[in-house]
Amino acid sequence: MPIKVLVAKPGLDGHDRGAKIVARALRDAGMEVVYTGLHQTPEMIVNAAIQEDVDVVGVSILSGAHMTVFPKIMDLLHEREVDDIVVVAGGVIQENDVPKLRALGVREVFNAEASTQDLIEGIERIVAAHGRDAARRAAQA
Amino acid sequence: MQTSERTVAEQREEWEQLTLLPFAERRPESRATFRTLGGVALERVYTPEHIEDVDYGRDTGFPGAFPYTRGPYPTMYRAQPWTMRQIAGFGTADDTNGRFRYLIAQGQTGISTDFDMPTLMGYDSDDPRSEGEVGREGVAVDSVDDMHDLYRGIDLERISVSMTINPSAWILFAMYLVVADERGFDRAKLSGTIQNDIIKEYVAQKEWVYPPRPAMRIVRDTITYSAQHLPRYNPVNVSGYHTREAGSTTIQEVAFTLAAGIAYVEEVVRAGIDVDDFAPRLSFFFVSQIDFLEEVAKFRAARRVWARVMKERFGARKPESMRLRFHCQTAGVSCTAREPLNNIARTAIEALAAVLGGAQSLHTNGYDEALSIPSEAAMKIALRTQQIIADETGVAGTIDPLGGSYAVEALTRAIERGCFDYFAEIERRGGVIRCIEDNFFQLELADAAYDLHRRKEAGERHVVGVTKYRDDSPNPAVDLHHVDEAAAHRQLERLRATRARRDGGAVHRALDELVRVAQTDENIMPATLDAVKARATGGEIVAALRPVFGSYVETPVF
């Protein structure tokens, strides 16, 4: 079964080049990618993740508001009892914020220089290890 | 130039047989094709054969004369260098005002303002959607009180002020005019620019509020208002920068930008204004990327194409309507987070291309571009880079020095052709707005961006220090701009104070009148000026007009 990923764009900025290239590359790697569109609030992102029942939420953020956005997303996922959805981050995130995001439960932070291959392999690895269907996937493999 | 009796083709064939082939057998070329960043295949060597269809008088000509290929003015930098215009904006108006004064003290000759995302998108600082973004990527401006503090102590008749603002541009434009009025400046002497290029927002930058058609009406109103009241002001800065940064080809950057210019001209002409009454104040904005020769050719081609469009398509008569003037910024996407000081070298090369391409004003990126908004130290080196080009290299002494280069002339021609091909296609599809609604530009851009990305991953384009010569030791530390977390709080206080001071009834009446005007075809500027004067905020104005104009939701393409 294909990995299903929500590519989410929070914040008011419109820098969607990276998110769209990622969406296309993940598709080409055989994943099913749901794209949220721009300007999403944490509430909208979590709702989409739940309704689409994705394995992974990839949040692309370049507006500098990541320390505002991620705590809200992680809280909402917890509140709605879907902590088992994996969250990864991408975009412009300063190095000293990376440990803070990991402490919140963000599994991986991909910076702008990560190749699409890094990204694909990273997501496959994280889903295999931490995804909620990890056991089932292992049995299938 | 002297030529021998044999044709160039004969001489080239002989050179290929006798010199090139034996040599290449011993030392083969490293790859079969060399392509520009924009994807154009480069010839091994360019000769007069490649520019046989370029006529000097018709296509190249002289600076300050049709078709302006060599430059918009006959003296160019021999009269005065380009305007060195480093953009700045962070925190509150007071914070950014301090940076402006610093840059002016360092010799900067124009100022350029970057607004935060809420201001750009028409949300007030206290809107829930603004949380985390107030004053972060630019300066927060909620009301005309902020605008006063932003340009405090700056002589608006002497220093030109550029504002990077789009869907809410008309409001910031009104705020700027109210500040000028309240400080007693003469409107006829105000010079400056608002970006106000809504078309490229739908194509590339994705900052929008209303759907394309009402948004075009607002742009039209700012252009006509400016033509009637502000003889030295540029009410629109048609921009290719964002399209290119979003991954377009070079030809797309120029073609989509000039197509947008055509759409604005059509919109205003349709309102009954003579083309020569406003076209001289249209200005443009391009990136200067790292592919040096292609970029120089791009600027030359843009001028030639625009001159032809204005003369042949719109029947412009004034030379000022035909000559394209542009601002330039070095390429943000060419900067890397790894080994950030390398960005100084990249930026210097890009800046030189802009100058050899004849830019009217230039922003050079800081070495910290890929990491954060620029620090004062980074901006100083970036400005010094421009000063070194202007005062040390000598390139300002002669106009269009690369004109006549076989390679540059051939690339100029290729880009020109590509533009006219796109214009024909856009026309066939029902024009620019229709192409936006049908996602034509967006699909073209998405394909180009993905193609460029794949070329990079396949190793065709290298990024030094990242994909080649990578050094995995810890990244050299640089001091970054410190985000003042308290700035957002200060801004909320300022907004509260403005709301407490103003006459609420007057704000209401002004907004009601604005809504009434929006429903007619009257110019929206006078009612906006009244609302701004009454201290209505940007967010209030945008929200009041949403029911009239609607909201835009894109259909994303991949």
Place this chain on the structure above:
Amino acid sequence: MIAHRVQRDLARAISAVENGHTDVRGALAQFAALGHAQRNGARADVIGITGPPGAGKSTLVDRLIEGFRANGETVAVIAVDPSSPFTHGAVLGDRVRMQRHAGDRGVFIRSMASRTAGGGLAPATRDAVRLADAAGFDVVIVETVGVGQVELEIVAVADVIVVVTVPALGDSVQTIKAGLTEIADMFVVNMADRPGANATALDLKHMVREGAREIPVLQTVAQDGTGLPALLDALAAKRGAGDSNAVRAVRFEVVRRARDAAVRAALAALDSDDASAVLDGLRDHTISRNDAVDALLAILGGPAHAH
């Protein structure tokens, strides 16, 4: 309103069916065991939206959601996008157009990749509709892939089928003629503010006049909501008219299953030794193409093909 937890478990039940971890009966039983099942059997009205790409189907769905919500009805949307036949990956972007409803607990939006299925739906679309029905949604909207070919599968799923098109898509009316009149309950000419809308609508009206059923032709501008009240009225009329579609759906289902069985039989026959001999003859040019077809059909046991 549909509780957050019901939405979550509905989403997971759809995945379980989609990924083959259970069948729809199992998923429904599990749903009932969780105490979520609001009802048994078909009660929700299922509306199918089909039509060519770029016709504005998602925007129209967004407007329909708005209309049904204003009427107090809860809405589930199943939006199908194509999977790549090569990588099996997919980019699903339909919900972007419906994001106004993202925070509304009366709305559930699910994207589905078409995976291996043709015909405009995904293999699990029908089951997803049943699950959304069981979760208590009043209306379920199914948006088909819309890649251009005639998407007849929707007949087996939807009670009311809306075929969306736009003005001046050249020979769009011709394309529609190729089969959609058989299944359409109404036509919508969207983007009706563009030139050619009236002409397209007129063409469609002439076309449906030839058929036996009454098929309304409407015009909308989904972007600004123009024409939506009339569309909602037309849908209400069809929805109130009862289950006439049940007959059509069952007929379709029978035809489909018979066709699938025939295809399987044909493929088996083509793999037989007798068939191999005929095909070898074709390769050696000892038999003509027409004769080969006749010989193979004879092996299948069917009547010889008349030319």
